[in-house]
């Protein structure tokens with residue numbers, strides 16, 4: 001779309017851009033999640049509008065996508081693929097690194113099974129890796145990247161919550177649909193590689209590691225229980241509680257803004273970029289207005305995370321309680 005056509009969004013951005021630039025934080029990135037591109041409307045214009053922000057905020061260095069990127073409700077599997085690819089190409093065209101967590105809608109299996117469709121043409125992990133792994137240096141769909149800033153040295157971890165067995169039954173069908181899972185292999189990698197650092201760690205995953213205390217994880221509709229617990233997550237939850245270098249957890253999936261402190265560990269979820277009011281507690285959404293989408297610019301400064309909201313909802317401020325410990329701040333927050 002042209003800049004003029006994007007003004008229904010960008011006309012609301014200047015005040016937010018001023019907020020971000022005034023913070024002058026050493027680490028800034030965009031966090032967008034649950035785009036569900038083309039399920040209701042194309043989310044590509046929203047991504048294009050981010051260029052307006054990037055042109056005015058030179059301190060934003062990368063984008064994190066929280067998963068559920070395309071339209072898995074399209075009965076044509078290649079139509080689903082095309083919606084994934086269109087949203088990824090839009091994000092890649094922003095010219096900053098794009099780090100992706102994979103969502104439980106992204107392989108298409110959940111809806112295919114619910115609709116009793118043949119699911120042999122689902123998007124398997126290797127194909128998903130090709131679609132959204134441009135900045136993933138590994139051959140897995142989980143990885144981390146380290147970033148040094150003037151304010152501290154950080155490790156950003158991108159988990160794969162769809163790390164389930166992709167085995168077929170006697171009819172060649174994949175039996176596990178919406179299932180959220182962290183494999184033993186991924187858990188071991190997390191324990192042995194990810195946590196073995198002096199850096200401050202931020203963990204990104206599509207679904208929250210733990211649903212306890214997170215609004216939007218149960219009883220949101222009368223037909224289904226939409227959010228099952230993440231299989232394998234107790235092992236990770238144990239470690240993020242014990243390892244005080246883990247500063248905060250970010251996720252999507254629940255289509256709602258949560259800041260929940262699990263003891264001294266903040267769990268942050270962000271509303272969906274999708275044009276949909278998911279639950280009664282969510283803000284109203286209207287096409288063709290600033291409420292059409294929602295995403296955050298995340299700014300990390302010392303012991304605080306500032307989330308500046310583009311779209312409905314409010315700016316948020318999250319204490320990194322663990323970063324306030326002098327034992328840790330001496331090591332990874334530069335003075």
Ligand SMILES: [Fe+2]
Nearest residue numbers: 034068253272
């Ligand atoms: Fe979603």
